[in-house]
Amino acid sequence: MTQVGGHHTERVRQRTHEGFLRHKGFRWAQIAGLLCLVTVAVYFFVAARLAEPPSGGSWLGYILGTLSAGLIVWLAFLGVRKRVITAGHYSLKAWVSAHVYLGLSLVVLATLHTGFQFGWNVHTLAYGLMMLVIASGALGIWAYATLPQRLHGNRGETTRKQMLEALESLDKQLHDLALPLDRAGAQTVRLSLEQTELGGSFWKRLTGSYGDCANTRALKQLKALSAPADPRQAEAVEKIETVLQQKADVLGLARRQMQITAFLEGWLFVHIPATFALLAALTAHIVSVFTYW
């Protein structure tokens, strides 16, 4: 793959995107992997020798629990850390790299902490929320690794600002073209001008389902209108149809951008609220365990 000249910026960005995963030759992946290996080995050595069924209440359970809780709090601090810019050893990139791999290692640590005891209680709630946070985080890693390229592929050389400007200019054309039309014609164009929703709800963006798009409906209505007798109006209707179609194309492009962006950002809508929920459930888990010791 050879990229020259204007693609330089893109290449730099691409390298940065993979950067936090490959940071320092997967240093944090190795640390996290080693941590998992050691805990799994210790668990299966110790658990078989424990008098009681393994649970969070054994000495190993307490160690794994303390380690996991500490990790969760530290991982949650990324939200604070990312707002502070530093470089070097404790750069944000190093921090994110550690966040990703240590976060994934929690799957092993916290599962061993449970001793594979699950039930309908606040403790398993905390575990479930933690797994939700990790799963959404994993989705985020996938999104960051693949979607920026797809975003670029989709929009080609058009910037987002240009897309919006194109829509605005098309709307202005539509408005001016529709001025000579009768009431029914004007209403049809107004439908496209006033009712068209570019993005819409979370789910619309994610699924890209715009079957009820006002612009599409306007195009249909326009075709259904009886051809005006006035040649000036007839010409306007013809032009309007072309412009509505152009608008539909630009809308499609912009909405695909939005869909990819929604994927890129959507995981955070689970990751962040689930993290807060997890911190609350974790607090409840720890406090309740010691309340009813």
Next chain:
Amino acid sequence: MAQEFHLKLITQRAGGGDPIVRERTVEKTELSIGRASSNDIVLADLSIDPQHARIRFSGPGRVNIESVSGLTFEVGGRQVQGAELNVASQPIVRFGDYSLAFEPAEDGGAGVTITREDDEHHASPSVFSLQAKVFGRRNMAWVLGSGIFLLCLAIPMIFVLFLANPKIHPDQQWSTGALSKAHAFMEKDCKSCHANAFVAVRDEQCLTCHAADPAKAPLALANAKRLGSPFEPRLISEHATHAELIKATPLPPGLGSKANVLIQRAFNHPTDRCASCHIEHTPAKAGGSADAPLTDKPKLVVVQDCESCHSELKMRLPKTGLIDTPDWSKHPGFRPLIMTEAGPTPKFQRVALDTAPQERNGLIFPHRMHLDPLGGVARQAIDLGKGAGYGAALECASCHRRDASGKNFQPVQMERDCGTCHSLAFARVGGELRNLPHGDVNKVIATLAGRTLSAPGGSDRTRPGSIRPSAFAAGGASAYRATFAPGGACYDCHTISWDGDTVRLAPVKLATKYLPRGGFDHSVPEHGGPGDAKTGAFKCADCHRAQASDRSSDVLIPDLAKCGNCHGKTTAQIAAADDADCTTCHSFHAPGQATPKPGHPPLKTLRWTEAVNRRGAGA
């Protein structure tokens, strides 16, 4: 007076800056308003009809405006089809994005300022990002976080700390798993065990229902009923005082285990509690679902075994008289609890069995004489015949009877077990024999008081049905003296002395248990109980050398080596080999009994009705 409309069209510039103002005067009394370019006032707004409305003077300073399209416009905030306006009051009429502001003109006409309200807003590229309003990341985060905090921690905590008998139990969500069936009735009432927040479950909570202390046991049973237990609680004794147990218990072996115990102690979670060994809220087996129906009883976790305490015990408990038993091969020989003084409050002493201890039980009874197959006792038993339950030389079972469980023997009762041969008869009244009361010498004296009896001839060894001649040997002397004199009914078995005219009987007390800290099960086939033994079941005489014993003071229990014939051996050595586990004879919570097999007694037998029936049958 000229009535003209002075029109002023103000257009805002898109990029800001001064607006464009165009003015013209229309010398008409009526103006048309609409989107079509043919109108006097052209409003380029698609919501306005090509021909929308018209406007005309209707009097001095008055203007009439009405719709020609049937569509409305807005006057004073209301949608109308027509309106009469007083120009002097500077009314404003709105058509779509346009507003028409009227004002009186100097020439008596009307000025109309037409302005387009340009609310064009340019979409910013940020529209490409997800920007949910209600379900924004922060909102959701705080709502979810604080919701869980409230529901899962704050509210249950308020219930725990401040409410005594709540109707609902939000703290149940804190339960890490189901309780055993025995304790399931307390499932909702966490505080019945977790009495104090942040304090590990203490023994007092367990003993509320399980205290075996005679002073507390009735209350314990009542407590269990009050709390709604469907089962009769098992009452728990300890095999030493709790303080002694704690002192005697060493730290467990292994650095990790030691650290574990010390750290738990430091955090007020000591490992010597009932709950340290009897675990609740945990699945029966590793990996089992925490909510699945669990075992009948709490899971038992053996934290310390017997050997760990009963090794070098004197190091930790200097005053103990116990001999270390680090393993079966080092088990000390039996030291039966020997009665050194009989009586209402007998005195006991542990004496090693190999020193041939003699017991002072007050009874005169030669086992050898009674078991001699060729002796007079055998002769009499044969004479008594099968109808009386004898018919052959005496055997152990002639006098020693198994109890209901078959594990032990009932205490010997003189009337039942000796009375067939040893008559207590002293008089015949109307053809019926009268027997002396047995067991209380004062009652005997009272019965005989004042009687003088004549002596018929006959043998001294007289069977029941007749009165022994020696009862009357005194020949006119008091029957009282005769009864306690040689040949009298009491003389053979009791040690008698005289204090002037007052008789003294050495008190009699037969041992019921020589080894109070161990349990021996006589019902095991190999031990001589009913059923098929693996090999050569013991007979009584194999262990109890009664046939060679002339004195009742002989202690006739076998020594430990006898147990070692089978226990601790391998099946290669002896077919009846069995383990030599401490629990075979000893138990932690019921001193003097073997440790019950896991799951015994079965929970269902502990239901109140069953338990009452069982006690009834036993009584």
